[in-house]
Amino acid sequence: MSSARSEILANIRRSLGVNGLESPRKLEVQSRLSQKPRGLIPSRGAGEVEAQLNIFKREAEIVSAHVHILDSLNQAPAEIARLMKSHDLPMALRLGADQRLNGLDWSQAGLALSFGPSKGDDQAAFSHAFAGIAETGTLALLSGPDNPTSLNFLPDVHFVALAQNDLVSDLETVWVRLRKLNGDHHLPRTINLITGPSRSADIEQTLLLGAHGPRHLHILIYRH
Amino acid sequence: MTQHPTSTYFKDNAHRALQNPQLQKALGNSRKGFIERRAQAAARLPEFEALRDSARDIKNHVLAHLDLYLETYEQNVIASGGHVHYARTSEEASQIIIDLCKERGARSVTKGKSMVSEEINLNAALEKAGIKPIETDLGEYIIQLRKETPSHIIAPAIHLNKEQVEADFRKAHQHLSPERDLSQAPQLLQEARAILRQQFLAADVGITGANFLIAETGSSVIVTNEGNGDLTQIFPKTHIVIASIEKLVPTLEDASQLLRVLARSATGQDMSVYTTLSTGPRRSADPDGPQDYHVILLDNGRSSMLGGEFNDMLRCIRCGACMNHCPVYHAVGGHAYGWVYPGPMGSVLTPSLIGIEKSAPLPNASTFCGRCEEACPVRIPLPKLMRHWREREFERHLTPAVARSGLAFWAIFAKRPRLYRLCTSIAMRLMALAAGEKGLFTSLPFAKGWTQQRDLPAPQGRTFQEQWQKVRGNQ
Ligand code: SF4
Numbered sequence: 001m002s003s004a005r006s007e008i009l010a011n012i013r014r015s016l017g018v019n020g021l022e023s024p025r026k027l028e029v030q031s032r033l034s035q036k037p038r039g040l041i042p043s044r045g046a047g048e049v050e051a052q053l054n055i056f057k058r059e060a061e062i063v064s065a066h067v068h069i070l071d072s073l074n075q076a077p078a079e080i081a082r083l084m085k086s087h088d089l090p091m092a093l094r095l096g097a098d099q100r101l102n103g104l105d106w107s108q109a110g111l112a113l114s115f116g117p118s119k120g121d122d123q124a125a126f127s128h129a130f131a132g133i134a135e136t137g138t139l140a141l142l143s144g145p146d147n148p149t150s151l152n153f154l155p156d157v158h159f160v161a162l163a164q165n166d167l168v169s170d171l172e173t174v175w176v177r178l179r180k181l182n183g184d185h186h187l188p189r190t191i192n193l194i195t196g197p198s199r200s201a202d203i204e205q206t207l208l209l210g211a212h213g214p215r216h217l218h219i220l221i222y223r224h
Numbered sequence: 225m226t227q228h229p230t231s232t233y234f235k236d237n238a239h240r241a242l243q244n245p246q247l248q249k250a251l252g253n254s255r256k257g258f259i260e261r262r263a264q265a266a267a268r269l270p271e272f273e274a275l276r277d278s279a280r281d282i283k284n285h286v287l288a289h290l291d292l293y294l295e296t297y298e299q300n301v302i303a304s305g306g307h308v309h310y311a312r313t314s315e316e317a318s319q320i321i322i323d324l325c326k327e328r329g330a331r332s333v334t335k336g337k338s339m340v341s342e343e344i345n346l347n348a349a350l351e352k353a354g355i356k357p358i359e360t361d362l363g364e365y366i367i368q369l370r371k372e373t374p375s376h377i378i379a380p381a382i383h384l385n386k387e388q389v390e391a392d393f394r395k396a397h398q399h400l401s402p403e404r405d406l407s408q409a410p411q412l413l414q415e416a417r418a419i420l421r422q423q424f425l426a427a428d429v430g431i432t433g434a435n436f437l438i439a440e441t442g443s444s445v446i447v448t449n450e451g452n453g454d455l456t457q458i459f460p461k462t463h464i465v466i467a468s469i470e471k472l473v474p475t476l477e478d479a480s481q482l483l484r485v486l487a488r489s490a491t492g493q494d495m496s497v498y499t500t501l502s503t504g505p506r507r508s509a510d511p512d513g514p515q516d517y518h519v520i521l522l523d524n525g526r527s528s529m530l531g532g533e534f535n536d537m538l539r540c541i542r543c544g545a546c547m548n549h550c551p552v553y554h555a556v557g558g559h560a561y562g563w564v565y566p567g568p569m570g571s572v573l574t575p576s577l578i579g580i581e582k583s584a585p586l587p588n589a590s591t592f593c594g595r596c597e598e599a600c601p602v603r604i605p606l607p608k609l610m611r612h613w614r615e616r617e618f619e620r621h622l623t624p625a626v627a628r629s630g631l632a633f634w635a636i637f638a639k640r641p642r643l644y645r646l647c648t649s650i651a652m653r654l655m656a657l658a659a660g661e662k663g664l665f666t667s668l669p670f671a672k673g674w675t676q677q678r679d680l681p682a683p684q685g686r687t688f689q690e691q692w693q694k695v696r697g698n699q
Pocket of ligand 1: 540600
C-alpha cells in the first residue's frame with residue numbers, strides 16, 4: 001500500500017482522535033451502509049399512477065423536455081417519424097440493442113435505422129429508460145448494449161421511451177429497484193439521470209439549450 | 225504546482241476590480257439572477273429547509289467517520305474493476321495523472337469542469353509534460369483560451385461579456401471564416417460545440433471531477449448541465465477522476481439527499497440536467513465507455529482540518545450560493561480573492577489550504593452580513609469561521625498596523641464605559657450637524673475607501689445607549 005495512503009489515513013485518524021479500530025464507530029458505519037436510511041423524501045412525487053404521470057409531465061416540461069403519452073409502445077415508430085419531420089431532420093435513427101425498441105414494426109415509419117453506439121454523426125437516437133422520477137421529471141438510463149450511453153449525449157434529438165409502470169415517485173425508489181435487479185454491488189458502469197435537454201448559461205448568464213448534449217429531449221411514455 | 229496565489233493583494237485586486245467597467249457590467253448581469261432563482265426553487269419545495277438539515281447531518285457523519293468510509297469506498301472501486309490513488313499534495317496528484325497519461329501515450333486529454341483540478345493547477349503540469357489539456361465546459365473553455373482562472377466555482381466565465389468571448393473565439397478559431405456572425409450568444413455556443421465535439425472523439429484520456437463519491441458502491445458522481453462531463457468520459461480509453469477526500473458520502477440514498485439541495489442552491493434548478501454515476505470501467509458487453517477507470521483522492525491539507533476549528537468547512541458541496549449572495553463578491557468578482565476559491569467559502573478555505581500568511585486579507589473580505597450562512601445548503605457558519613481566522617491572524621500579528629492601533633485605541637474606551645459614553649454622545653451630535661439635511665456623508669476623512677463607492681448614513685444625533693436608556697425609561 002502506498003505511503004500516501006497510509007499517511008492520509010493516519011492523519012485523518014490523528015485529527016479525529018481515533019485509531020480506526022474502535023468497534024462502535026465501525027458498527028455505526030456498517031449499519032448505515034447496510035440499512036441505507038432513506039432520509040427525508042419530499043412528498044411532491046407521491047400519488048397514484050395517473051397523478052404521478054401528470055406530476056412527471058409537468059416537471060419535465062418545466063425543464064423544456066417534451067412529453068408524449070402513448071397507449072402502446074407500438075405507436076412509437078409513427079410518433080417518432082412525425083416528430084422528426086417537425087424538426088426537419090434527415091429520416092435516420094440510431095438505436096441500441098434493446099429488443100423492446102428494435103422489435104417494433106418500423107416498416108411504415110420511413111426511417112433508416114442503425115444500431116449500436118454513436119460515433120458522433122447521428123442526428124437522432126432512441127433509447128429506453130430504466131425509470132422515470134416524478135418528483136423532478138427525471139429519466140434514469142442504464143449503460144450497456146441495450147442502451148449505449150453515447151446515444152444519450154451525441155445526437156441533436158434524443159427520444160426516450162418510458163413505460164408507465166417504470167414511473168416512480170423519487171430517486172430513492174430507483175435505487176431500491178436497481179438493487180433488486182442487480183444485487184447490492186452491481187451497478188452498471190454508468191447511470192445517467194437526465195432532467196431536460198442539455199443547456200448552458202456560461203455566456204452572460206443567458207440560458208441556451210443544446211450545449212454539448214441534445215437540443216431536444218422527447219419522452220414517450222407508454223401505458224402498455 | 226499549486227496555483228500561484230495573489231490573495232495578499234486583495235485590497236489592490238479589489239480596487240482594480242471596482243474600477244474595471246467590463247467586469248462591473250458582467251457582474252451586473254448575474255447579481256440578481258442567482259438569488260432569485262434559488263429563492264424560487266426553495267419556495268417550490270416545502271421540505272427544503274429540512275433537507276438542508278439532513279444534508280448537514282450526512283456530511284457531519286461522513287467527516288466523523290472519514291477513514292472508514294474511504295476504506296469502504298476504495299474496496300468497492302477495486303471490486304468494480306477501478307483503481308484508487310492517494311495524493312497528499314497538489315504535486316503528487318498532478319504527477320499521478322501525468323504518469324497515467326504517459327503510460328497510455330496520451331497526447332491530449334479532455335476535461336470536465338473540476339475545481340480540484342484548478343486547485344492542483346493540473347493544466348500547467350500537463351502542458352509542462354507535453355500533454356494538451358482541453359477544457360470542455362463552455363465557461364472553462366473560454367477562460368482557458370484567455371489563460372485565466374475561473375472567477376466563480378460554478379460559473380467560471382461570469383466575469384466576461386459576450387463581446388470579449390467573441391474576440392477570443394475569433395483569435396483562437398482562425399481556421400473559420402472571419403466573416404462569420406458571432407454577435408449573439410447562441411452563435412458562440414454553436415461554434416464551441418462544434419469545435420469541442422472533435423476533441424471529445426479524439427482525446428486519449430478524459431478527466432472529470434466528482435461532486436460525490438459513494439462509499440457503498442464505489443461510484444463517482446458528476447452533476448452538469450451541458451453534458452461535457454459525460455462526453456469526456458464516454459469516448460477516451462481512460463477515465464480519470466480527481467476528487468478531494470471530503471467528497472465521500474455513505475450510500476446512494478445519502479447522495480440523493482445532497483442532490484436535492486445542491487442544484488437548488490447553485491442555479492435554482494430542482495435537478496441539474498445530467499447527474500451521472502460512474503462505477504468502474506465499461507463492462508465486458510458494453511459497446512461504449514472507458515476501458516480504464518482511475519480515481520485520485522486528494523488530501524492537500526484537508527485531513528488536518530478535520531476535528532478542528534475549520535472542520536465544518538469540509539461539509540462544503542461547492543454550490544456557489546455563498547458567493548452568489550455575498551455583497552463583497554458582487555462588488556469585486558472572484559479574481560480579486562487571488563486564488564482558486566472565491567467568495568465566503570474561499571475566504572475560509574483558502575487560508576486552510578495555502579496558509580493564512582499567503583491569504584491574510586481574505587477573512588476580512590466580508591461585511592459579516594450573514595447572507596452566506598443563510599444560503600449555505602449545508603449550513604456552514606461561514607462568518608464564524610472567518611472570525612476564527614481573524615483571531616488567529618491577530619494573534620500571529622498578521623493584522624495590518626492601522627487595524628492594530630485602531631483596536632488598541634478602542635481598548636482605552638472599552639475599558640472605560642463612562643469616558644466612552646461621553647465621547648460618543650458628543651461625536652454623534654457633531655456628526656449629525658456635519659452631515660446636514662440629507663443625513664448622508666458623501667465623503668469622510670480617513671474613510672475614502674468606503675465613501676468612494678457609497679454614501680455613509682450619518683448618525684441621527686443620539687447614541688444607541690442614550691436611546692436605549694430612553695426606551696427603557698418609557699416602559
Ligand atoms: S460554503 Fe456552502 S454555500 Fe458556499 S459553496 Fe460551500 S456549500 Fe455552497
